[in-house]
Amino acid sequence: MTYIPIKPIPIKNRVSMVFLQxxxxxxxxxxxxxxxxxGIRTHIPIGSIACVMLETGTRISHEAVKLAAxxxxxxxxxxxxxxxxxxxxxxxxxxxxxxxYQAKLALDDDxxxxxxxxxxxxxxxxxxPQRRSVEQLRGIEGARxxxxxxxxxxxxxxxxxxxxxxxxxxxxxxIVNQCISAATSCLYGxxxxxxxxxxxxxxxxxxxTGKPLSFVYDIADxxxxxxxxxxxxxxxxxxxxxxxxxxxxxCRDYFREKKILKKIIPLIEDVLSSGGISPPExxxxxxxxxxxxxxxxxxxxxxxx
Numbered sequence: 471m472t473y474i475p476i477k478p479i480p481i482k483n484r485v486s487m488v489f490l491q492x493x494x495x496x497x498x499x500x501x502x503x504x505x506x507x508x509g510i511r512t513h514i515p516i517g518s519i520a521c522v523m524l525e526t527g528t529r530i531s532h533e534a535v536k537l538a539a540x541x542x543x544x545x546x547x548x549x550x551x552x553x554x555x556x557x558x559x560x561x562x563x564x565x566x567x568x569x570x571y572q573a574k575l576a577l578d579d580d581x582x583x584x585x586x587x588x589x590x591x592x593x594x595x596x597x598x599p600q601r602r603s604v605e606q607l608r609g610i611e612g613a614r615x616x617x618x619x620x621x622x623x624x625x626x627x628x629x630x631x632x633x634x635x636x637x638x639x640x641x642x643x644x645i646v647n648q649c650i651s652a653a654t655s656c657l658y659g660x661x662x663x664x665x666x667x668x669x670x671x672x673x674x675x676x677x678x679t680g681k682p683l684s685f686v687y688d689i690a691d692x693x694x695x696x697x698x699x700x701x702x703x704x705x706x707x708x709x710x711x712x713x714x715x716x717x718x719x720x721c722r723d724y725f726r727e728k729k730i731l732k733k734i735i736p737l738i739e740d741v742l743s744s745g746g747i748s749p750p751e752x753x754x755x756x757x758x759x760x761x762x763x764x765x766x767x768x769x770x771x772x773x774x775x
Contacts, residue, residue: 479517479518480553481542481561481663481664481667481731481735482732482735483518483731483732484518484519484558484728484731485515485518485519485520485722485726486519486520486521486656486721486725486731487519487520487521487522487523487656487659487722487725488514488519488521488522488523489503489523490514490522490523490524490525490528491524491525491526491527491528492506492507492526492527492528493505493506493507493512493528493529494528494529494530494531494615495514495524495528495529495530495531495534496530496531496533496534497531497533497534497537498511498683502514502516502537502538503512503516504536505577510571511704515582516537516541516543517543518764519543519544519545519648519660519745520537520543520544520663520664520667520731521544521659521660521663522543522544522546523546523548523655523659524543524545524546524547524548524723525549526549528617530545534560538559539559542667543761544558544559544659544662544665544666545558545559545665546558546559546653546659546662546696552571555644555684558662563592564729567669567749567750568669568670568749569666569670569671569674570668570750571670571742571747571748571749571750572670572674572685572742573674573699574672574747575676575742575745575747576675576676578711578745578772579747581746581747582676582745583603583604584606584744584745584746585676585741585742585745586604586607586676586677586738586743587607587715587744588741588744589676589677589688589692589741590607590610590735592692592740592741593611593677593691593692594614598610604676604677605730608677610652618695619633621633622699622700622703623703625703626703626704626706626707627705627707628703628707629647630646631644633647633650633652634647635647635648635651645706645709645713646702646703646706647702648706648713649705649706649713649714649716649717650699650702650703652695652702652713652714652717652718652721653698653699653701653702653720653721654698654699655718655730656698656717656718656721656722656725657690657694657721657752658683658686658687658694659688659699660730660731660734661686661689661693661724662683662686662733663736664689664731664738665685665686665738667740668736668738670685671685671686671736672684672686672716673685675688675693676688677753688741689734689737689738689741692737693730693740697724697728697730698721698724700753701717701720701721701724703715704720705717705720709759735746736739745761
């Protein structure tokens with residue numbers, strides 16, 4: 471039998487995400503499938519998806535996790551409605567030069583400020599005020615975000631009492647907060663997949679710090695109020711029976727229409743290049759691997775399949 475290496479497609483050409491629940495995820499006859507309690511199989515084209523969200527009531531086999539890793543697809547274990555993130559697999563992380571580059575930018579106060587200013591410019595479409603620290607820019611950003619929420623609430627005729635939700639009780643929040651949580655969960659999932667595919671670390675942030683997904687939040691926030699948050703308000707104003715499902719479908723269509731996955735990695739490179747330094751050159755002491763790795767897929771961070 472001839473071995474045919476797995477050749478997953480680059481992340482920019484993939485479907486953004488799928489959500490799976492109440493079933494066993496396994497590999498059967500070489501296919502990645504969800505098997506429900508009656509034994510019915512639903513085929514999941516794993517190599518063409520950026521992110522698979524595993525909801526409550528889902529079990530996954532060793533073979534399925536292995537295949538997802540080989541195809542560079544991010545697995546994310548989430549709570550009901552996507553309101554909590556418990557854990558995530560890591561399809562990337564194979565580029566130490568990218569990690570060192572990102573860490574150098576984050577550790578140098580001057581370089582970090584340059585990156586934060588670029589994020590501010592991209593997010594708000596204008597240059598940030600001069601002579602402001604990262605903490606001051608974070609405060610200005612927070613005030614503008616609160617104002618944006620109020621504007622959207624007025625636009626869609628929704629009573630707004632603030633961004634309030636209980637991660638331990640999905641139903642406790644009002645419908646607009648449920649919709650926002652579902653929308654941002656979708657955006658964070660595909661953004662994390664892109665960050666890892668590009669070879670960077672989700673935890674090394676610039677505006678956000680000290681959290682496992684700090685850099686994911688930094689990058690996702692640049693897009694958040696351009697699309698998914700207004701979508702959340704729009705859907706909340708329609709008072710659907712299943713708001714989280716309605717939001718997910720809308721986000722999926724929005725990601726496809728706007729080609730978000732094609733844009734995220736170039737955006738990451740643009741943001742980090744604002745620091746004005748280049749990624750480090752390979753160490754002179756480095757040696758080539760005894761068994762060379764074949765040319766992989768187009769994304770820098772993915773391990774070879």
